[in-house]
Amino acid sequence: MEIVKVHKGNIDKFIKFSKSIYVGNAHYRDTMSRTVINILKGKAQICKGNFIEGVMVQDEGRIVAVCVFSVIDRMKDVLQMAYLEMVDDDKAIDTLINYGKTLAKEHGINKLLAGLNIHVNYGLGFLASHFDTDQSLGSAYNPDYYIKLLRTRSTEEITLISYLTSMDTFEFHLEDRLMDRILKEYTVRKADFRNLEKEAKIYTDINNKAFKSHRFYYKRKAEEDLELFREFKLLLKAENLLFLEHKNKPIGFMLWYPDFNQLLSEGESIGLKTLIKSKLFPNTIKKFKIVEIGVIPEYQKTGAVFSLFHECNLLTKGKFDFCESGWVLEDNIASTGLGVRWAQGEYKQYKVFLINV
Structure with a gap:
């Protein structure tokens, strides 16, 4: 060979x-x-x-x-x-x-x-x-x-x-009083894709703070994330990128979107045809993905993240049957704990391998 x-x-x-x-x-x-x-x-x-x-x-x-x-x-x-x-x-x-x-x-x-x-x-x-x-x-x-x-x-x-849950059980079972306090303290806004460069930079800055201790994450450059957003701009709506704020300061985000793969046939790629299908047959997509959630360290144990899930629930309720999460590291207790609380159970497993030279 x-x-x-x-x-x-x-x-x-x-x-x-x-x-x-x-x-x-x-x-x-x-x-x-x-x-x-x-x-x-x-x-x-x-x-x-x-x-x-x-x-x-x-x-x-x-x-x-x-x-x-x-x-x-x-x-x-x-x-x-x-x-x-x-x-x-x-x-x-x-x-x-x-x-x-x-x-x-x-x-x-x-x-x-x-x-x-x-x-x-x-x-x-x-x-x-x-x-x-x-x-x-x-x-x-x-x-x-x-x-x-x-x-x-x-x-x-x-x-x-990863995790999977039915939208019938998209709940966190928080006390109403606690949820009300969280919603009053933290606000969630949709991205403004008319100012894509500015929004992509906010996304990158939060990412770099939120995941700086993640085993496989390294500091991202704004132009690298901007490139990705431009690639999917046709399919993404403002509501698909939610920013979490505290006193007008961006402290977190959630990236979610419909599972556009459900519009594709075997081996097909996403393209203009996908966009047309999503407009003509919106009810074909039965599942959406919460791809990424990031909250800067000083707000990670405040309950602020529930504001993002609350807003996501309002935006997706009645439109989809299922929600699938992106991957989390098995030894990330905070993320797996959130997954267990929110989802019906673990879903797919993924593996990463290190090989000594």
């Missing part, structure tokens, strides 16, 4: 192979190709000043594995194996890992990280359960053998979990 580096002339082969893994899989939706292409072309904001190298493993001319190796200036202690796709073949993944170890040594790094797609905002974790359910927007999907191949080669395995 041999390593072939990705360049502008063979990016299409990288993408074609990635899609080929899921041919005939009714649960897969193509939510990453556009981002991966921009990264491989060096056009994405995250590429600036960072080491990005796409590679393909070939076996007698046939591609058997791909990934984007990356070292980010704000996370220099690991070499990422981002956007990893592979056939069920021990030699294929071993070839990729061995090449990664060589790269890591060149950069003075002693760990490979598989499961982070360059930044948590692009994706974190390989699906490790519920392979027979449809992929929701913003969540990973992959064949079950990915876990088998990576687990036996890793030195550490980290678990993430």
